[in-house]
Amino acid sequence: xxxxxxxxxxxxxxxxxxxxxxxxxxxxxxxxxxxxxxxxxxxxxxxxxxxxxxxxxxxxxxxxxxxxxxxxxxxxxxxxxxxxxxxxxxxxxxxxxxxxxxxxxxxxxxxxxxxxxxxxxxxxxxxxxxxxxxxxxxxxxxxxxxxxxxxxxxxxxxxxxxxxxxxxxxxxxxxxxxxxxxxxxxxxxxxxxxxxxxxxxxxxxxxxxxxxxxxxxxxxxxxxxxxxxxxxxxxxxxxxxxxxxxxxxxxxxxxxxxxxxxxxxxxxxxxxxxxxxxxxxxxxxxxxxxxxxxxxxxxxxxxxxxxxxxxxxxxxxxxxxxxxxxxxxxxxxxxxxxxxxxxxxxxxxxxxxxxxxxxxxxxxxxxxxxxxxxxxxxxxxxxxxxxxxxxxxxxxxxxxxxxxxxxxxxxxxxxxxxxxxxxxxxxxxxxxxxxxxxxxxxxxxxxxxxxxxxxxxxxxxxxxxxxxxxxxxxxxxxxxxxxxxxxxxxxxxxxxxxxxxxxxxxxxxxxxxxxxxxxxxxxxxxxxxxxxxxxxxxxxxxxxxxxxxxxxxxxxxxxxxxxxxxxxxxxxxxxxxxxxxxxxxxxxxxxxxxxxxxxxxxxxxxxxxxxxxxxxxxxxxxxxxxxxxxxxxxxxxxxxxxxxxxxxxxxxxxxxxxxxx
Numbered sequence: 001x002x003x004x005x006x007x008x009x010x011x012x013x014x015x016x017x018x019x020x021x022x023x024x025x026x027x028x029x030x031x032x033x034x035x036x037x038x039x040x041x042x043x044x045x046x047x048x049x050x051x052x053x054x055x056x057x058x059x060x061x062x063x064x065x066x067x068x069x070x071x072x073x074x075x076x077x078x079x080x081x082x083x084x085x086x087x088x089x090x091x092x093x094x095x096x097x098x099x100x101x102x103x104x105x106x107x108x109x110x111x112x113x114x115x116x117x118x119x120x121x122x123x124x125x126x127x128x129x130x131x132x133x134x135x136x137x138x139x140x141x142x143x144x145x146x147x148x149x150x151x152x153x154x155x156x157x158x159x160x161x162x163x164x165x166x167x168x169x170x171x172x173x174x175x176x177x178x179x180x181x182x183x184x185x186x187x188x189x190x191x192x193x194x195x196x197x198x199x200x201x202x203x204x205x206x207x208x209x210x211x212x213x214x215x216x217x218x219x220x221x222x223x224x225x226x227x228x229x230x231x232x233x234x235x236x237x238x239x240x241x242x243x244x245x246x247x248x249x250x251x252x253x254x255x256x257x258x259x260x261x262x263x264x265x266x267x268x269x270x271x272x273x274x275x276x277x278x279x280x281x282x283x284x285x286x287x288x289x290x291x292x293x294x295x296x297x298x299x300x301x302x303x304x305x306x307x308x309x310x311x312x313x314x315x316x317x318x319x320x321x322x323x324x325x326x327x328x329x330x331x332x333x334x335x336x337x338x339x340x341x342x343x344x345x346x347x348x349x350x351x352x353x354x355x356x357x358x359x360x361x362x363x364x365x366x367x368x369x370x371x372x373x374x375x376x377x378x379x380x381x382x383x384x385x386x387x388x389x390x391x392x393x394x395x396x397x398x399x400x401x402x403x404x405x406x407x408x409x410x411x412x413x414x415x416x417x418x419x420x421x422x423x424x425x426x427x428x429x430x431x432x433x434x435x436x437x438x439x440x441x442x443x444x445x446x447x448x449x450x451x452x453x454x455x456x457x458x459x460x461x462x463x464x465x466x467x468x469x470x471x472x473x474x475x476x477x478x479x480x481x482x483x484x485x486x487x488x489x490x491x492x493x494x495x496x497x498x499x500x501x502x503x504x505x506x507x508x509x510x511x512x513x514x515x516x517x518x519x520x521x522x523x524x525x526x527x528x529x530x531x532x533x534x535x536x537x538x539x540x541x542x543x544x545x546x547x548x549x550x551x552x553x554x555x556x557x558x559x560x561x562x563x564x565x566x567x568x569x570x571x572x573x574x575x576x577x578x579x580x581x582x583x584x585x586x587x588x589x590x591x592x593x594x595x596x597x598x599x600x601x602x603x604x605x606x607x608x609x610x611x612x613x614x615x616x617x618x619x620x621x622x623x624x625x626x627x628x629x630x631x632x633x634x635x636x637x638x639x640x641x642x643x644x645x646x647x648x649x650x651x652x653x654x655x656x657x658x659x660x661x
Contacts, residue, residue: 027060027069027422028090033076035089039097045089046120050158052086052149053116054129054142057102059094061426062110062470063515070514072111075135079142081266082200085159086142093469096337103341103390109471115142117149118156139248143196160203162196165211169230169238176209181234182259184210186244186251188227195227197248198255204266208259227251231258317559320530322432322552323414325562328370330429331360332407335377338467340394346387352462353388354381359459363441364433365555369406369566376400406566414562423517427473431503432553434460438496439553446492457485457495473506480505496549497542500525 028034037045037055046053056072058065076088093102093110105114105125113129120126129141147162149155165172165185172183184202186195195212202210215226225243229251232238241258245251256262339345345353357378360366366374380396381388401407416432418424441456461481468474480502489495504524511522526548528535534544551557 026092027058027066028073032073033080033088034073035087037089037091038095039101042091042098042101046116048119048121050118050156051083052118052146052156052159053089053120054086055089055091055114055116057091057093057105057107057110057112057114059110059469060092060422061094062473063427063510063513064470064472065111066422067514068111071135075138078135079139079200081204081263082142084203085156085200086146093341094337099337099341099394100391103343106343108342108469109474110469111471113138115145117145117154118159119154139197140193143193143200146200147196160199161211162199165213169213169232170236172209172211172232173234177206179206180209181207182209183232184208184255184259185213185230185232186210186227187213187215187230190214192227194246194248194251198252201248201252202255202261205261206267207265208261210255229255229258317561318530318552320526320552321415321559322436322557323416323562324367324558324560325411325414325564326416326429327364327433327436327558328366328408328563329411329413329416330426330433331364331370331374332409333426334430334463334467335407336394336397336409338469340390340397341469342390342467344387344389345393348462349466350381350386350388352459352466354378355455355459356463357381359437359441359456363437363444363456365436365440365558367560367563367566369404370408373400373405373407376405408564408566411562411564418517419519420517423515424520427470430468434499435496435503435549436553436558438499439550440555442492442496443550443554451492453492453495454486454489457481457489457498460499461485476506476509477502493546497546500545500549 026036028036030036034056035045046055058069060066072088072090079086079088091098091101093099093107105112114126115129116124116126127145129138133141143162146155146159150159150162169185172185176183186192186198188195192212192214199210199212202208227244227246229241229244230238231241241254245254339353342349357374361371361374361378364371364374377397377400380400381393397407413425413429416424416426416428418428437456437460441451442453445451446453461478464474464477468477485498489498507522507524510516513522516522524540526534526545531544531548534540534548
């Protein structure tokens, strides 16, 4: 009972730590002008609201998301006064509990920005915004979205009116509430983002109504230089200002100054932030994990010959030590988060997943329980049709966990630990995993005549292309691969060196980037301090680098410090022998069951074997008796011939020696 209680406490502690790590890694907080969304409040906040939404789906580990976060914060601040019509939100797809939401919108790369109209409901996929836009362009994109939705009657009564004003300016009072003291008409060219932006900027002031009028030929003659601003008060007095500012910021300031407005007049509003329970949270349908239990494959390729891989590393930890816990973390997140976040996996993406799993099973020096889990998952992905649903695959991954089949959940990073939760972590662990795969594939099978040096690298490329969440990182890797990977990788060691060169190119590109950990600066690897023999002045010696890489990424060099204990029964030699015999008996049974009918009928026609015949049947015994009889006759014949011939010789000898009378 005590052990059970301790286990429960441990699990709760791990869950708490996991949640803490995710929240701590968030790129946004309550001081930013964004609504922080998650699994508990996304549905109640986004669905059915009067206002529109523009939401960034991001990942806290993604380098491009880290770099983009300041831009998104500035954008949110820039459009803060538009919340009467549209609000800005963020959701961290790196948090496991948010996977179903991100999957439902088919978020395959980060950051992804999606706009939702008013009264959004389940099934509405929204409109995706291009990531390459800068702050002003993002504002224009949102404006165009709002104008289009309102024109199609997909807006809301709470929105400001962005449609062109079609009537006489003097009639504007018939369309505005009684609380309005000043009406403003901005006359400008068609599709004026400055005019629309000003309307949104001033939409929170209840005493002012602002409309946009598309200038026609007669308006140009009447107002002259555009844009022109017409101010009308309740008495009907009009004031026309020609040649008003032509950009949103200056035009808004001009109108506010003219009417004596300031932001202190805006109604006080608070933003939703943090985690919030929601009784109406949408629940995902839980599907079964399928039937059948996939068997372990490639058992002969299991990298550790014993069942205690934790003892494989017994050396002193190096400065550049590689840790298995970082590899397990990376694989756990890759499969249990990035892969299952896809709504449907099919075609080239499914093949890439199968190839990546096959390489993991074949070449990753995993602990036996982890190896068995990966084997089962690979078998499942290869035998369940031409498509997999991410939601269903997530349930399969859970079902494959068992006493001797384990893929550990998040464990504290060791070698990939960053100075802040947003630094290093998953990208670091994934790079290490890739290096371990390229090195161990060569060490294990590099001397084989059928070894394909491109296979492991292609599997890595396939994963990055279809599943790695950082879109910019994935595109850079694909471009780098397209240049020379297929042409330059021809012999076993080429794959190791190509990945090493690629990693250093990435380090060079990201040096000084916002995603760089200030306490782990990007540099060319290996450094002069970790591998002095790898350098000749400022030039690296690839032969020495190759030796170095094979040393630090080999299975025997990996440290198991920090890995979660997997309590599986230890098998001694006797147990292993028994297992081998049992396996042999199973094979014999299968062979017996699969004999053809003719042979089976023949066996059935034979009489039962007697216990004293040592396993011989009647035919065998008859044959033996026949051979015994023939042998006896032959031996007796030979004996008689020898005896007769001897008597004849003796007689002749005596006759020859007989003395004469």
